Amino acid sequence: MHKRMYLMFHRICLIGLVAFFLAVGNLPAQEAARIVIFPFDVFTSADKASLQAVISRNLSSELRRSGKIVLIEESAYADLLAGQAASEALGFRIGRDKGADYVVMGSLSEFGETLSADVRILDIRQGKRMPPLFIQGRGRAQIEKLAGEVKSAILLKIAPEQRIAGVEIQGNRKIGASAIEQVLKSRKGGLFSEGDISADIKAIYRMGYFSNVSAEVTDSPEGRILVFTVLEKAMIAEVKITGNKAVGTSDIEAVLGVKPRQILNAEKVKADILKIRELYDSKGYYNAEIKDRIESSGPKDMRVVYEIKENERLFIEGISFEGNETYSDKELRNMMSTSEKSILHFFTDSGILKREQLKQDIAKLNVFYLNNGFMNAQVGESEITHDRKGIYIKIPVNEGKRFRVGKVEIAGDELTVSRQDLIAKLKIAKKENYDREAIMKDLEYLTQACNDEGYAYADVNPRIAPQEQTQTVDVVFEITKGQHVYFNRIAISGNTKTRDKVIRRQLAITEGDLYNSTNLKKSYANLNRLRYFEEIDFQTEKGPDETKTDVNIRVKEKPTGLFSIGAGYSGQDGAILTAQVSQQNLFGRGQSLSVRANLGSEYNLYEISFVEPYLLDMPLWSKFDLWNSAREYDSYDLDTKGVGITLGYPILPKYRITGYVGYRFTIDDVTEIEEDASWIVKDQEGETTTSGVTLTLTRDTTDDYIFPSRGSKNSVSVEYTGGPLMGDTGFTKYGITSAWFFPLPLETVLGTRVRGGYIESHSGEKLPVYERFVLGGINSLRGLRDVGYKDPVTGDVIGGTTMFNVNVDFIFPLIKNAGMKGVIFYDTGNAWESGYHLDDLRQTAGVGIRWYSPIGPLRLEWGYVLDPKDDESASRWEFTIGMFM
Secondary structure (H helix, E strand, O other): OHHHHHHHHHHHHHHHHHHHHHHHHOOOOOOOEEEEEOOOEEEOOOOHHHHHHHHHHHHHHHHHHHOOEEEOOHHHOHHHHOOOOOOHHHHHHHHHHOOOOEEEEEEEEEEOOEEEEEEEEEEOOOOEEOOOEEEEEEOHHHHHHHHHHHHHHHHHHHOHHHEEEEEEEEOOOOOOHHHHHOOOOOOOOOEOOHHHHHHHHHHHHHOOOEEEEEEEEEEEOOEEEEEEEEEEOOEEEEEEEEOOOOOOHHHHHHHOOOOOOOEOOHHHHHHHHHHHHHHHHHOOOOOOEEEEEEEEOOOOEEEEEEEEEOOOOOOEEEEEEEOOOOOOHHHHHHOOOOOOOOOOOOOOOOOOOOHHHHHHHHHHHHHHHHOOOOOOOEEOOOEEEEOOOOEEEEEEEEOOOOOEEEEEEEEEOOOOOOHHHHHHOOOHHHOOEOOHHHHHHHHHHHHHHHHOOOOOOOEEEEEEEEEOOOOEEEEEEEEEOOOOOEEEEEEEEOOOOOOHHHHHOOOOOOOOOEOOHHHHHHHHHHHHHHOOEEEEEEEEEEOOOOOEEEEEEEEEEOOOEEEEEEEEEEOOOEEEEEEEEEEEEEOOOOEEEEEEEEEEOOEEEEEEEEEEOOHHHOOOEEEEEEEEEEEEOOOOEEEEEEEEEEEEEEEEHHHOEEEEEEEEEEEEEEEOOOOOOOHHHHOOOEEEEEEEEEEEEEEEOOOOOOOOOOEEEEEEEEEEEOHHHOOOOOEEEEEEEEEEEEEEHHHEEEEEEEEEEEEEEOOOOOOOHHHOEOEOOOOOOOOOOOEOOEOOOOOOEOOEOEEEEEEEEEEEEEEHHHOEEEEEEEEEEEEEOOOOOOOOOEEEEEEEEEEEEOOEEEEEEEEEEOOOOOOOOOEEEEEEEOOOO
16 A cells, blocks of 8 residues: 555656646747946945955856846956946947947945945936836845845846746645745745746645645736646545554554644654554553554545554563672662562552663663772663563673772862861762762862862862772872952842842852852852742853953842731641731831731730841841730630840851840730639739840751751740849740751651750749740640640649750652642650659650641641540641741
């Protein structure tokens, strides 16, 4: 079937070509016109003679090439032209004397990159001047193109019968005429050219839609009429797939290049067979048989049928190695993602051969050998065979000799850091065997060390010297510092709202500083921590000279305002309705303003907070709070009104150590006391004022406020109330917190937090029950509520004066694109009346979800009590919107 179609196609093409040459052979003959060309007057500010020669030479060449004129050589009339201005009178005289039909004369003017040609044509036979021509071009490099346009314009004037009066397309049914006309050189109004017609026929063929193309030329009073007649190839009416069971029809259709309503192309059909075979190979069907069939579907359309016989699925039965001595086949197989068939192959991809994955595995093995002393090792291309039972893979290995690390030295220019100190931090110096990956990391480290001392263009070149006799490798890092480089101009773009100074104050670099790549990275991290931008891009480029570099910072802002309304449930606070309006970048100044309301069955809160991170344009962090809350405890209710102010200053910015001093004044009203409540609660009925100062020292090295993946947060604090600060209460509260985050493979994170606390009342002062330590809830012991010291008489939890709490979280990506993470946690802790009793710790474990949602950071976690008491629930859900630990 296919052979007959190919023969038919070649016959049709041959008939089309014969028809074309017959059409061209029947074109009407025309008498060539005789033309004289006067040298053009040239107006330019430079090299006039050269430009005059170029335009004359190119125009003469173009006219000779047209085949429609006879050019009278300049030598035939040079003596008549010598010493005289090229006037029209002289043109008519020379034209008649030399028997010319036309005389062409004019001028060429150069204005910058623009060339303008003013052309006059004298009709000698009729003794009159034809309308002038005006043609423009760009630059002397385009002079040949300009000459071609001048030629075409001249011929259209002197031979109007050569103008193309119309272009018609005939025979097309499905391919629009406009689509065909797009590929044609011959256009209505243009100059007729047999060469262009030949090129047009080839261009129409190249479209791939036609089996035959011919051209016919007829004359009309307005010029030549071109008619292109095409014969369209058969159209594909349907693509049919039969015999497939293991692989879905939609999966096969997805890899096909042949589609319905396309022109039939036999080569594409054959190419699709290979694509289907590759698809079946990736599923393990190496013995699948795929054939194609083309059949009629109507008078002019065709149907493409792919017939598939899948046969049995094949799995990898064996992976073997040849030439490996140091590592066994099993050890090498364990490093590969490609694996032999296992008993779980029904549920996994084990035993499925994926050729691209196999190539990656071979590359991985090559890297493994190079990183373990085998600097000349080669893991070759795999040999794949298969039979009716399965697939077999053999991988050749040439290990070569194993080299140990010899001398490790640093040569070349000296840095401020001594060479001994630099070598002590090199990874290769700690390796027993040669390790190419360690050398690459050391190269980065040494380049960074140079950059941090201001040598932005430093070059570190590792020299590797194998010693065959001792089978060792000496490594020498050659340092070429170059010149000191300084930051020149720091440009910021893309910030339409955020003010420049808000961005600049986060930068660890300033204009005029020595170049420092560590500070560049720190600047990027600081901007990223603001969470004002969805994109941040730092680009460095050379400044006005070799000793200066410019830094271009481009940001793309994201919305920082928030209006949210939500509902949830907390094991500690019961059902909750929340509403919040906040702006994290108020007026682009980097300030934060938040108005929040929490309405719950057991807890209500109304709060206004304002943060100014740079008070008085100093790195003085400040926060102002105003709140009103009401909470229902088991044995009493507490209403609190308060105001607070906190100031923070970076004491040691290099180490990220910040000191805070805060003041708060609250009015606390204890009401609705139960009759059987503890005497400690009853003793505090009524309104009490608290006035206190808190001193805090923190060190925060985490990489993100919301979802840290590395670093730590450590703080110690002491709060003092009463005494000279007045108020009705007097106590001192001490606290310590240490949280650490460790990045693990697959974008997982291990987070730990340890907290301890102690509170004591001043002599003769009451210790407020609501200031005591009580654990339980999402921020301490998830799954438990009201954990702490109990009144021995009433059994009420009144809280302890000491507290200890540990949280361990394993955090992993859940829905990566949405920023949603999962967590598995373990909590332990308790609060005591006095002392720390680590043998009396409550324990919980559970799972949860964390999400930086459109309404703020959200946590939904379920805690299971590992040591439940008789009066406790075995588990509890916890929910909150706000900052994480």
